[in-house]
Amino acid sequence: MAVVKVTRPKLSAGEKIYLGAVVKGFFITMKHAIDSLRGKSRGAKDLESSGLGVTMQYPEQKWDEHLPEHYRGAPALVTDEQGRERCVSCQLCEFICPPKAIKITPSEIPSDDPWAKVEKRPLEFDIDMIRCIYCGMCEEVCPEQAIFLRKDYAITGLKRADMVHDKEKLYEIGGVRVGLVNKWNELK
Structure with a gap:
């Protein structure tokens, strides 16, 4: 050369x-x-x-009216039309999260529950919004479409503990998502 x-x-x-x-x-x-x-x-x-x-x-x-269609905001958990959790605690979002902002503690569903066909659900699901970089990898990897990035850029808190969103807060801000949920599918 x-x-x-x-x-x-x-x-x-x-x-x-x-x-x-x-x-x-x-x-x-x-x-x-x-x-x-x-x-x-x-x-x-x-x-x-x-x-x-x-x-x-x-x-x-x-x-809000100037945000592009592909804008990725803060992540949130969603339920189905009947108020059931979509998350199966597979922990794929936790493993793929680059800044390690997601922490999931899985638990089993009791056998007397009408939805006992599903193996597990999250006991705890925390996302540290200070660490989250809004990359969207958690949304892409979720097999049940349980986590979505909403178009929200104004996340505030008075102390660090306010910026760690627990499962209840994530479901509250996520809302309901319509569509087929694999874990509740009878054919599966």
């Missing part, structure tokens, strides 16, 4: 101290500032901004 030797170009004194790039950047910044003050900022109408630039006034204005 031949070795190609590349020589660096000789820079002038102005190029060596980046004077031209600094001046050019200053003029571009000033142009945007003047356009903003004149109310001619690019994208201001799309974001319904206050008129001074493209800054969205967050609590009053939200991104």
Whole structure:
């Protein structure tokens, strides 16, 4: 394999101290500032901004109508139409989670339960929203479609413990998902 030797170009004194790039950047910044003050900022109408630039006034204005179709937000657990848990505690989402934000403790379903045909259900299902990176891998790997990423980006809490969502909280924010659930399928 031949070795190609590349020589660096000789820079002038102005190029060596980046004077031209600094001046050019200053003029571009000033142009945007003047356009903003004149109310001619690019994208201001799309974001319904206050008129001074493209800054969205967050609590009053939200991104909800501007979110793309493929947006991935916070994960939540869902139930079926009859209020039954979809999760079978297979722990695939826990194993595939890159930041290890999911913790599942499986338990068995008692034999006297009408839904005893299913082997297990989650006793505890916790997701640490501080650690979650909203990658969507838990949703992709779930065989029962029990976990979904909802379009929610404003997750707040007053302390760290508020940011760990337990099973009840995850079902509360997840809601009901309509469709065939494999674990309740009689043919399975």
